[in-house]
Amino acid sequence: xxxxxxxxxxxxxxxxxxxxxxxxxxxxxKKNNGSFIVRIEDTDKxxxxxxxxxxxxxxxxxxxxxxxxxxxxxxxYGPYHQSERFALYRxxxxxxxxxxxxxxCYCTKEELEEEREMQVLSRQPPRYxxxxxxxxxxxxxxxxxxxxxxxxxxxxxxxxxxxxKDHIRGDLTFDTDILDDFIIAKDFxxxxxxxxxxxxxxxxxxxxxxxxxxxxxxxxxxxxxxEALDFSTPEFAHLPLIxxxxxxxxxxxxxxxxxxxxxxxxxxxxxxxxxxxLLGWNPGGDREIFTLAELEEIFDLTRVNKSGSIFxxxxxxxxxxxxxxEMDISKLTSLCTPYFISAGYLTxxxxxxxxxxxxxxxxxxxxxxxxxxxxxxxxxTSYFFLTDVEYDDHxxxxxxxxxQATQEGLRIAxxxxxxxxxxxxxxxxxxxxxxxxxxxxxxKNGVVLWPLRVSLTGLAASPSPFDVAAILGKKKTLERVxxxxxxxxxxxx
RNA sequence: GGCCCAUUCGUCUAGUGGUUAGGACAGCGGCUUUUCAAGCCGUUAACGGGAGUUCGAUUCUCCCAUGGGCUACCA
Numbered sequence: 001x002x003x004x005x006x007x008x009x010x011x012x013x014x015x016x017x018x019x020x021x022x023x024x025x026x027x028x029x030k031k032n033n034g035s036f037i038v039r040i041e042d043t044d045k046x047x048x049x050x051x052x053x054x055x056x057x058x059x060x061x062x063x064x065x066x067x068x069x070x071x072x073x074x075x076x077y078g079p080y081h082q083s084e085r086f087a088l089y090r091x092x093x094x095x096x097x098x099x100x101x102x103x104x105c106y107c108t109k110e111e112l113e114e115e116r117e118m119q120v121l122s123r124q125p126p127r128y129x130x131x132x133x134x135x136x137x138x139x140x141x142x143x144x145x146x147x148x149x150x151x152x153x154x155x156x157x158x159x160x161x162x163x164x165k166d167h168i169r170g171d172l173t174f175d176t177d178i179l180d181d182f183i184i185a186k187d188f189x190x191x192x193x194x195x196x197x198x199x200x201x202x203x204x205x206x207x208x209x210x211x212x213x214x215x216x217x218x219x220x221x222x223x224x225x226x227e228a229l230d231f232s233t234p235e236f237a238h239l240p241l242i243x244x245x246x247x248x249x250x251x252x253x254x255x256x257x258x259x260x261x262x263x264x265x266x267x268x269x270x271x272x273x274x275x276x277x278l279l280g281w282n283p284g285g286d287r288e289i290f291t292l293a294e295l296e297e298i299f300d301l302t303r304v305n306k307s308g309s310i311f312x313x314x315x316x317x318x319x320x321x322x323x324x325x326e327m328d329i330s331k332l333t334s335l336c337t338p339y340f341i342s343a344g345y346l347t348x349x350x351x352x353x354x355x356x357x358x359x360x361x362x363x364x365x366x367x368x369x370x371x372x373x374x375x376x377x378x379x380x381t382s383y384f385f386l387t388d389v390e391y392d393d394h395x396x397x398x399x400x401x402x403x404q405a406t407q408e409g410l411r412i413a414x415x416x417x418x419x420x421x422x423x424x425x426x427x428x429x430x431x432x433x434x435x436x437x438x439x440x441x442x443x444k445n446g447v448v449l450w451p452l453r454v455s456l457t458g459l460a461a462s463p464s465p466f467d468v469a470a471i472l473g474k475k476k477t478l479e480r481v482x483x484x485x486x487x488x489x490x491x492x493x
Numbered sequence: 494g495g496c497c498c499a500u501u502c503g504u505c506u507a508g509u510g511g512u513u514a515g516g517a518c519a520g521c522g523g524c525u526u527u528u529c530a531a532g533c534c535g536u537u538a539a540c541g542g543g544a545g546u547u548c549g550a551u552u553c554u555c556c557c558a559u560g561g562g563c564u565a566c567c568a
Binding site: 007008009011041043044046047105108109112113116119120121122123124125126127149151152169172173174175178179182183185186187190192193194196197212213214215216217218219238240241243245247248249275278279280282284285286287288305306307308309310312314315316317318319321325367369370371398399444445446447448449450451452453454457459460461462463464465 | 515561566
């Protein structure tokens with residue numbers, strides 16, 4: 001039975017890197033008919049915050065990664081907050097203690113820091129000296145009387161070579177001599193990451209630990225701990241890192257790093273999923289577009305590569321634009337509406353009115369192919385539908401066309417538009433009639449169509465005048481045309 | 494400093510002991526066109542370096558270089 005987990009610590013917003021790790025865990029579980037578990041690693045009481053946990057869960061939900069067990073979903077192996085599992089950890093801490101694999105260390109942070117500095121200075125590997133490893137009870141008592149507090153260190157077996165299989169990297173080998181007796185708990189009731197994670201992965205029967213490469217150095221520590229407790233070692237797969245453009249680990253200094261920030265920015269979860277899965281993995285062929293459901297069928301760990309990949313938003317934008325064009329129009333419209341509202345082009349009330357809704361849908365459908373993010377929808381591209389237009393009079397002139405010729409062209413457009421019934425005021429009908437008139441008048445398209453388009457949109461770049469006119473409706477279209485006509489006549493030849 | 498990891502176009506990547514080293518994004522050019530976008534077509538661009546193995550290495554081995562991760566009473 002495959003069981004994978006994502007084990008974020010709620011000490012910050014849901015990070016893109018965590019999301020990618022979650023995705024690989026999720027896909028691997030789904031592909032193998034296994035379970036995907038969310039465990040909140042909140043042993044650090046100082047830094048863990050409930051709002052971060054909410055952010056993480058919301059991010060996972062937004063991406064569509066439904067978890068089988070987790071903090072809000074009862075499962076056989078709960079609770080799923082480490083903070084609720086302290087009694088469990090205590091039991092194993094005591095077991096280690098009984099086996100004499102644990103000892104109290106009375107060194108202060110300052111002392112340890114000093115020791116480390118000395119070692120680095122003398123080019124030694126920085127390791128704990130083991131000073132407290134053989135304290136007698138009397139010594140301990142004396143130190144405590146001094147007012148010193150202690151931490152719990154795990155006794156490492158020296159001079160051993162460990163080989164751990166990694167699904168992505170092959171065999172990883174470690175020499176226990178480079179390890180020191182690391183601190184696994186502040187006291188019997190306050191476990192630390194490297195200890196708690198081993199207990200939980202065992203108790204929750206996690207079969208595959210898929211996580212970032214930054215954890216490779218934790219592998220020997222955790223393997224030794226598991227061995228000491230007679231746990232079987234799970235399978236490992238260490239994912240390559242996601243990088244900044246300068247090839248350092250993805251950080252908020254250089255990138256937006258909070259997942260949900262991408263949502264507010266106008267990215268679609270489909271695009272993020274598709275983009276992220278291709279960072280360090282590929283299915284082998286030339287195909288690049290995949291839905292989550294498809295990935296659940298084809299994902300495999302053996303095709304994950306070993307080197308880090310840069311988070312390049314150009315490609316993300318391309319995926320996003322692709323999914324914007326593909327998306328169901330009513331779904332897309334509902335995603336776009338809040339942006340119209342916050343840009344001030346719509347009130348909440350208007351947005352929920354039936355006829356407005358139909359209009360917004362048409363606008364969205366027209367503009368979708370020229371935006372990369374849904375947040376761009378009201379910006380510069382479509383305000384002319386919802387507000388009056390403003391433009392420089394000279395913009396009405398196409399290439400070298402004179403004001404007179406432009407005026408004539410626009411009058412033809414006006415005449416055609418006027419002749420159309422309200423019911424015939426559709427994009428295709430308008431196009432057909434206008435082009436017919438252009439041919440009959442032996443004119444160039446641009447002489448008529450350019451000024452028409454500018455009069456309706458006020459922009460040098462916009463959708464076609466046929467589409468715009470149809471959405472604007474006959475009345476408003478003609479208003480704008482006659483307004484433009486007036487402005488042309490004020491132009492000097 | 495120590496330990497570990499990585500290295501194919503600018504970016505994401507495919508790939509093989511003999512290939513015109515393939516695709517995608519970005520870039521550039523063109524077609525289409527009233528403009529923008531989309532679409533289509535084309536194009537620039539890569540095997541980090543040095544030894545070795547071999548008839549032949551981008552591919553296998555070693556060394557070097559470069560880059561990165563870790564080196565907490567964080568996770």
